[in-house]
Amino acid sequence: MRPSSTAFEIPRRLRALVRSRETSLVVLAALIGTAAGLVVVSMSVGVDFLHRTFFELSPGERLSAHRMLDPVRALAVPVAGGLAFGLAMALLARWRAGREVDPIEANALHGGRMSASGSLSVAGQTLWSSGVGASVGLEAGYTQLASGIASWVGRAFRLRRGDLRILVGCGAAGAIAGAFGAPLAGAFYAFELIIGSYSVASLAPVGLAALLGHVVASAFAPTSLGIIAASASAITGRDLAIAGVLGLLAAGFGIALMRGVALCEALFVRAKVPAMLRPALGGLAVGALALLSPQVMSSGHGALHLAGVLDRSLWAIALVFVLKTLASMISLGAGFRGGLFFASLLLGALGGQLFASGLGALWPALGLDTNTYAIIGMGALSVSVIGGPLTMTFIALETTGNFWLTTAVLVAVIIATQVTRETFGYSFATWRFHLRGETIRSAADVGWIRDLTVGRMMRSDVKTVPADMALPAFREAFPLGAATQVVAVDAEGHYAGLVLVSEAHAPEHAEAATIGEILRHGDDVLMPYMTIKEAVEMFDRTEAEALAVVSRPGERQVVGLLSEAHALRRYAEALELRRRDVLGQE
Structure with a gap:
């Protein structure tokens, strides 16, 4: 655990100016938001380069959007990449003992203090993991590096504890806004998950950072989740009731998914597999699953686009849903670096389509729109795994622009959130903290205690x-x-x-x-x-x-x-x- 310090400091007069005016914090937030957008673009370009190099993709193609991969590459790249990752982690453990602090832990326990070099290392690990095909999302790397940069800048200015925590939230807000093309979702991601509260003082810096992160990332690579929304008039009271049922199911599956990751990790430990070799074995398993469905590889951006634009049979949707679930649990359990954010979005979209298709087959008169329930399922499952009910609601709103559909998403999100809190009590991040013996339930500042x-x-x-x-x-x-x-x-x-x-x-x-x-x-x-x-x-x-x-x-x-x-x-x-x-x- 390493919050680290910085030897670089801003001249005293400039520090005093920043500490004395709230407007100065907003200016710093604008810089951090811009940097976060560049982080998203750089890491996205980096992982695309690795995919083109290792899997012979054409420019603009996405790995998880392929219908068929070369079997040799599908197996060899994750295994070799996992072996290289394991060796690198073994060497890194000698150079930097301990683990890096992520933005939630930093704001909860360390007053926003993070290691910039450690955050860069985590981002590199995430990029490589996704680049060799492991079923992990880049969002953990985006937020880690952007928040790490924010923490480094804040410590250089010797910001007060509260201001430093806000600036770390600005980094995460800009990263999520840039990654999903959703500035409102990025801002509320910071409020709900990174800062742990909303205040008038944090509104301007976090909001501006999210907006600039979105603008900068969109200027280089416009982002779209690729789900087609139903028309506004299609949402009825019946859909709201069915959305509640879907939220309940999503909560149960989200809890199972989080426990599954911990179970996979425990199985590797019980089998006494050396930590250095676990990513290679995990890569072999993911590669084998990719032979059945390439949609399981990497974060799944391409697969989510396919989920939104292609009509698939019930069995085809179920196959991808099951295989992606297994691939995500194995990848993280084997030690690859990344998160479940985008995986939960993809699984939620697939699960929503599966739910609507299955219910429609049993009761054809309902006439359920699968794209509508893909959006609802996406929000419900992701909030169970990641947390942040307003964050996921705004992702749906900014993705579709459909207010009435967002209302149905909100119903599912509320139920999924409440069920997860009552029966499990953790998000994926805080569940990992719990397994390490920490008692953190959110990013609310408890470090002062x-x-x-x-x-x-x-x-x-x-x-x-x-x-x-x-x-x-x-x-x-x-x-x-x-x-x-x-x-x-x-x-x-x-x-x-x-x-x-x-x-x-x-x-x-x-x-x-x-x-x-x-x-x-x-x-x-x-x-x-x-x-x-x-x-x-x-x-x-x-x-x-x-x-x-x-x-x-x-x-x-x-x-x-x-x-x-x-x-x-x-x-x-x-x-x-x-x-x-x-x-x-x-």
Whole structure:
């Protein structure tokens, strides 16, 4: 895990100007949005070049749009590419130990701090994975590199934590807007998934970054998902009800897909396949599936175009749906780098067509339009896997321009979101965090909770008394009002417990010979590394007004004292600061 720092800094006067004016952040966001559009174009050109080189495609052809691939290349390229990828990852692990921080984790835990060089490495890994045919999307690479550049620029200007998080969101917004030709979707992707909240202060920079990312990417390579929308009058109340059913099914399949990726990864581990060889084996499996249907390869842009313009039989749609699902799970489980964003769009479109075709075969009188349900399924499945209900709704609106169809998509999206949250609780990104032992559920800034530790809040100037000190002597040394509680230690200087001064002076304890007889909380201690959340939970459990802080559980050397009142006050102050950041208040 490497948020990294930057040695490059902007001159102090220019930094001060940027930090003092909101307009300056908007200017930086415009630059980041432009850079994000160029990132999308560069990576798209790069993967097209690899496809033309490795698979002998003609200019403008898409790998997943082919009806038939050369069998030798379909098998050899993913295997050789996977082997090269595995070797490169083994070498990279020696040079850069640990893993890179992605935009969601950076904004949730590290205040927007990302490694620019690490982000470039992740983008390169994603480009290569997709370039050799692995069934992964480029969107993870787009957002990683664009957000990494934004973080590097923000740290060079020494932006405040809140502003840096917004700038990282600007990078992701520009990348998604450029990738899908959907600036509204890009902006809400940043709000919902990268920043974790919407505020007036973030509207202008994020919106402008998304718009410029779209404009720049479209200037070089206009983007279209290729799905044909039905006419506005075709959407009825019946379609809204059926869309709800489709949303329910999409949620179930999305959860299965995310668990399937984790299962594939676990199977590789249980089989004791060396990490270096896993991508090659994954590439072999994807290549074998591509012999049955080339639509499983790479991100699937070409396949999605085919899904929108070709009439297919029920069995043909089902075959591509099943094979693409397996290819995506195997590719990610084997260690290829990429995401499920575009795969979920393609699978959702295919699943929507499959649903409409199957229901239409059972009940011909419904007359369901398969393209309509391709759009609905696309939004429902992608929101289950990726999250961001408004993001997926706006993708549908900007793709089709059909308001009433978007209403049906919104119905499916709402149901898919709620079912996924209630029964699973994760998106694909946060599910991966969960498997690594993190507790992140969104990009909402929780890093400050980890930064606000007991070690930072405690009083370190703690006076101690021996546990065998005579009670009269203690009363003389600590009269009523002199202190609330005093820390007692044993003969070896280890923590023994707390003496409440009021109890030491109480008449009922007059017969006690030493303070050791009235000690409290001998087994209840705090550690310097505990977070404010853990400290508050300890106070609630022990019902103590203050607790001693010891260096380590075994040593029990007293290093400080923390009161519940002070901890709660610091916690309230930190919450108020976060609230003001969200509202854009000074």
